[in-house]
Amino acid sequence: MFEIALQDNGLELSIQGEVAYFNYFWLRDNCETSWDIVTQERTFDILSEADDLYPVSAEVDDDFLEVLWCDGHQSRYALQWLKRWHKGEKHGDLAVRTRKSWHGDHYASMARFNYTEVMLAASSVADWAEAMLDDGIALIQGMPNSEEALQSLCEKFGVVRPSFSGYAFDVYSKANPENLAYTSKALELHTDLPAEELAPGIQFLHCRTNDAEGGQSLFVDANAVANALKQQYPQYFTILSEYQVPFRYTTKHQDVRAKQPIIELDPNNGEVSGINFSQHLADIFDFPQRDMDLFYPAFRKFGKMLQDPTYLMTFRLNAGECIVFDNHRIAHGRASYMEGSGARHLRGCYVDRGELRSTYRVLRAQHPVVVCPPAWEQLDTDAPVLAQVS
Secondary structure, eight states, X not given: OOOEEEXXXXXEEEETXXXXXXXXHHHHHTOGGGBOTXXXXXXXXXXXXXXXXXXXXXXXXXXXXXXXXXXXXXXXEEHHHHHHHTTTOOOOOTTOOOOOOXXXXXXXXXXXXXXXXXXXXXXXXXXXXXXXXXXXXEEEESOOSSHHHHHHHHTTTSOOBOBTTBSXXXXXXXXXXXXXXXXXXXXXXXXXXXTSXXXXXXXXEEEEEEOSSBOOEEEEEHHHHHHHHHHHOHHHHHHHHHSOEEEEEEOSSOEXXXXXXXXXXXXXXXXXXXXXXXXXXXXXOOSOHHHHHHHHHHHHHHHHHHTOTTTEEEEXXXXXXXXXXXXXXXXXXXXXXXXXXXXXXXXXXXXXHHHHHHHHHHHHHHSOOOOOOOHHHXXXXXXXXXXXXX
């Protein structure tokens, strides 16, 4: 026997021995008739309901709660579905995964995928997207030497996201460069474009040519560094996750500004989700001067930890390879290379992180990971044993 108590603003219902409370407006708003069957969008307007919305009756029938509302509308809710929501639990989300930290020795085990394979197999795109969510970085090999190859690769995750550099950008040494990337000089570890209100999410860097001497690529899992900072210097971690730091990018035609925390936190699970870090694009810090006594030690400690060889992955990006990484999570840079020693040309573009997560949800649902049982469980004990022929 199910006990239901109708109260002023909601009802109480016993579900598997636990008393659960549900607000009337929430129940009416989430009636199964509130959603368009085809588009999955909500078509019901909760704003049109009377302020004194209430049920005339409510009863449980065959594992369903049935409610008759004051306007004559009837709603039906599965008890198992209601059990999921009464404590305010989050939506189930395939794309909310535990991030796997890595250190400077990660290059040998970094996830690698073939361009042709991800172009042809949706299951490979799902595996690639999973590696991006877990590790924040992956290498695509066998890339054709064309502009179309990079765009087609990006579009496996989503629409190319323009920045103030356009839909794509070319990294090579040029006369009168607008930033240091277009020189042969070293690039310190950074994330791209924190001066934008929403910094780009997933970055693609396709190596078209690399015959230059030097120019090693530098990558750091900044999440691993931020988590180490939290453990060793919790007060510094708090400062860098709370202070809004000004960034600015200026050219003759642009003056782009935004404020970002150095360390980002994931609202889904509280994990470190990324960083915003670029000394090249940092504006004059505008905190009260007494706050600088707190901020600079934290900022300097974190920056020096990013440079620690323990975390720094160094390798040469070769022609035909595309390094793909989470621009909010992975700090990247470059060693200097010898001007005139050979051509070095990288072409890059961005896709939003939301596009990556959307693609992963769809493709992983279509191509779930099949976990094979241990070998001993796969043995058919009723099958005849065949003698091995030597």
